[in-house]
Amino acid sequence: MSKIISNLEPIVAQVKDGDTLMLGGFGLSGLPEYSIDALLKSGVKNLTCISNNAGVDDFGIGLMLKTRQVKKMISSYVGENAEFERQLLNGELEVELIPQGTLAERIRAGGAGIPAFFTPAGVGTEVAEGKETREFEGKTYLMEHWLRADFSFVKAWKGDAMGNLIYKGTARNFNPMMATAGKIVVAEVEEIVPVGELDPNFVHTPGIYINYLFKGENYEKRIEQRTVSSN
Amino acid sequence: MLDKNGIARRIAKELKDGYYVNLGIGIPTLVANYIPSGINVVLQSENGLLGIGPFPNDSEVDPDLINAGKQTITMIPGSSLFSSADSFAMIRGGHVDLTVLGAMEVSENGDISNWKVPGKMVKGMGGAMDLVASAKNIIVAMQHKSKDGKSKLLKNCSLPITGLRCVKKIVTELGVFEVLPEGGFMLLERAKGVGIEEIQNSTEGKLKISGSVFEMEE
DSSP, rough: OOOOOOHHHHHHHTOOOOEEEEEOOOBBTTHHHHHHHEEEEEEOOEEEEOOOSBTTBBTTHHHHHTTTTTEEEEEEESSHHHHHHHHHHHSSSSEEEEEHHHHHHHHHHHHHHEEEEEESSTTTTGGGTOOOOEEETEEEEEEEEEOOOEEEEEEEEEOOOOOOOOOOGGGGGHHHHHHTSEEEEEEEEEEEEEOOOOOOOGGGGGGEEEEEEEESOOOOOOOOBBBOOOO | OOHHHHHHHHTTTTTTTTOOOEEEESHHHHHHGOTTOOOOOOOTTTEEEEOOOOOGGGGGTHHHHHOOOOOOOEEEHHHHHHHOOHHHHHTTOOOOOOEEOOOEEETTTSOOOOOOOOOOOOOOTTTHHHHHHHHHHHHHHOOOOOSSBBSSSSOOSSSSOSBBBOOEEESSSSSSEEEEESSEEEEEEEHHHTOOHHHHHHHSOOOOSSSSSSOOOO
C-alpha cells in the first residue's frame, strides 16, 4: 500500500467548483505550495478556503485570490494582502473571521467527530452573535461547531508511503488538524523516507488520515518578516 | 514619561521566575529584551512554540521557525513545538501565567478593544480573543491616548470588544494602573516627571488614587 503520487494534477482535478478546502500554514510558513500551484492550474472556482491566513499578494492563497478562484475565506487574520482588501471592499469575496484558537479547535473537532464544543473565546463580542451560550461553573461559554472540508492540503517535512508525517519547526501550525478534517487529504512533503525509517515515537500525523503523499522539490518557503538580531 | 522601551522595561518587572508568558505584537514583544537577570521565563508563540529565543543572525534564519508576528526567530534549549490546536489548548486551559498585549481601548471594568475599527479594513482578531478570554493575568501595554488625543482608559469601550472583564493591569507612558475588581483604574505608579493632574486629565474612566503615588526613578 503506497500513498505516494508523483503528480498532483489528477487528484486536484477531483476538486469541484464550490468545494470547501482546508489549506495548512501560518503566515507563509508550512504552506502546501505545490497543491496551491496545482489548484491555480486547475482553474477550479467558487472555493471556500479554510486557512489561518490568506497569503500575500504574490504567494500562498493570495495567488488564488488573484485568479478569482476563492468565493469565501475562513480565517483568523487576513492582513498584508492588497488584492484581498480590494475584493472584500468590492463585495467580491466573503470572509468569516474566527478567533485563532477557535479556528484550530473547530478543525480539530471536525477530524475528531465532535460536532460542537464550548469555548470562552469571543463571549461578549460580535463573534458571539447568533450563537448559543451556556454557563459552566459561573463562566459563560460560546458554542462553536466543527469544521470539515471536501479536501485538505497539508505540508509536512518528512513522510513515508504509509502516510505517516512529521513536521518541522513552527511550520506544523494548522497542518496536523487539517490532516484529520478533510474527506480527501493530500500531504506534500520535502522528503519521502522508506517505511520504517520514521521513529514511531516521533510521528506527528499517523498515516490513517492521509490519502495521498506528494514530494515537492525546492520549496520556496517565502519569509514574510525576515528579522535578524542586530549583533 | 516612558518611551516604548520604558513601558516594556516596566512590564518586565512583573515577570516571575518560571513564568510561561505570551507576548503580543508591538511594545509587548520588547518586554523580552528586559527580562531581569536571575529570572527564567519561557515565551510562548501561539502558532506552536514554547521557548522563543532571540532573533537569528543571518546564517540562522529558518523560514520554518517564526513567531506569531511572522518574524523569524530562534529557539532556546529545552523548547517544544506543537500544533496551533495544542497551543490554544494551553492558552484556553489557563496554563500560561501572563499575557501581555496591546490595546486600542480598555474600560474601567477591564474590557478590552484591540481588533477592529469601524470603517477601516478589518484584518482579523488572530489569537487575541482566545488569549483574553482565558488568561489568568493580562497586562496591557499601550499609549495612554490615541493619536488624536482621546483617552484610551475609558468608562466604556467605544470600539468593538475583544474580551470582557479581563485586563488586570495597564502600563502606559504615564504610569501603571490596576483595574480594580469593583471597577476603576487604581494609579499604582507614575512615570518620572508626570504629575497626577496630567494623568487625571488623560484618563476618561474612573481614576482612583490612594495616598502619595510612587514616582518611577527612570
